[in-house]
Amino acid sequence: MKEAFENSLDAQTFFSINCRGNLVRLDSPKIMGILNLTPDSFSDGGKFVDEKSALVHAEKMVKEGAAIIDIGAQSTRPHAEYLNAKEEILRIGNLISKIKLEFPETLISLDTFYAEVVKFGFEEGIDIVNDISGGNYDHKMFETVGETKLPYILMHVNPTYESMHEKLIEEDILLNINKYFSGKVLELKRFGVNDIILDPGFGFGKTVAQNHQTMDELEFVGFGKMPLLVGISRKSFIYKPLGKSPLEIIEETQRLHFKALQKGAKILRVHDVAETFRTIRDFEDSGL
Template sequence: MLSNPQTFKSSDPQIFPFNSINCNGRLVELNKPKIMGILNLTPDSFSDGGKFNNEKSALEHAEKLLKDGAEIIDIGPQSTRPNAEFLSSSEEIKRIGNTISQIKKQFPEALISLDTFYAETVKFGFNEGIDMINDISGGQYDDKMFDAAGETKLPYILMHVNPSYETMHDKLKFEDITLEVNRYFSKKTNELLEKGVKDIILDPGFGFGKTGEDQMKMIGETEYLGFERFPLLIGISRKSFIYKPLGKSPLDINEETQKLHMKVLEQGAKILRVHDVPQTLETIRQFYEKNKKC
């Protein structure tokens, strides 16, 4: 049972434009791009595993992300990199502990996203004060996830991914990746709307089961993703389709990443999910400067 005492009303897409989302009763405008800072509570994430997997270091990193310019903190209790340790929902909840409630207590203006594919973890997070759900599985790894999203009325981040946990990272070559992703989004958004979830954010799923060629194609065709009805989140930070062809490490591709961030911003991306907040904030500033001159 959900213990959050507040009553929420999800925004109606026919009344509010897609650049507004209702986060736990707080209307958040997306007319300007937002930065989602990544906070991994994991010992095995590919680029920062073990750095923030205790409450003290997690709170310190959340503070840094916010001071650097992030408005959303995406908390991930489980790594989804290839060959990562698989956790149950109860193990995720144990790993989260008091992190969500402590961040909310110290930084009440921060928006908190919970990165999980479990309905029970979502319900726990809701009672702790999360503002949105970031489900990399599109409801495919827990058949109760869409029900939980509908029950909480939280904004739901819908990601394109392969249909099972075991095949999550199997690289498939699609005849037309943009068409495939949009078909998936069309089916899944209809299912979510039927469950009462009206604040939906779309994530094309960079780094999950796609060839490097297809991922670069998605970068170039970002403007065609998502039907212009729902806001688009792009998560390319430290992804292998960028650093592997260059022979670099995940920590050495900031310049290349920011150039790609500029491309997706120019095509309407509303949220950038990143590790490197200050550099991304500068890219957004440059994006606005560039558009002022147009």
């Protein structure tokens, strides 16, 4: 039975997402470059808070190989500053439309858990909604995404903002993730959301062992029915056990990226775009 299931995964390797009428194929893995507009993100807080530096960094990531720029106005690290929707919108300003004007072929995803910010982003030109809350932090999120018809990144996370980083899961982590996704996907489809990308939520409410188990069993997340996004860049489950800082684990991260690609990841959400581009090239050259 396991062999038949793995064969079914192989048969569903190729995915595409509809971004405002543009059919984006994911047969070749895509890089999502992180653009944090926050003063308090754990590894790059304060670097891109003004429009000029944010645009320069976006250009750098596009030139290095990012197909998607993920814009976030609110940090979700432990004990981060909490912003309401209006504060997020003020922090984003005109950046989305300016990046779209400068790089029309680049997809823009918006990292927010507010429906109001999604509506704003849609008017500004975003192509993808990246909601770390799985619709848990704003009950209007799924309805709003359904209205926009944008692809939606569904992340596995604890049910409340306050418990986001608490280690609460005692059952098998893969079983927990797949039960969560099964329910959420049904709910999203009821609201007309058809393009769904699954994010296992590395680093969110999981022990070091649970994070590594999720990576080891990544090919079984979502049963191979939807494209997978992996976001492990500068995560503490990598650097803390090694006694290193978030900026000292590029080599270890790229090894895990290669493993994620072997197991079917289609989008890698990263800070280090050039290094990840080389990893994808090495993976494709390997023929695995």
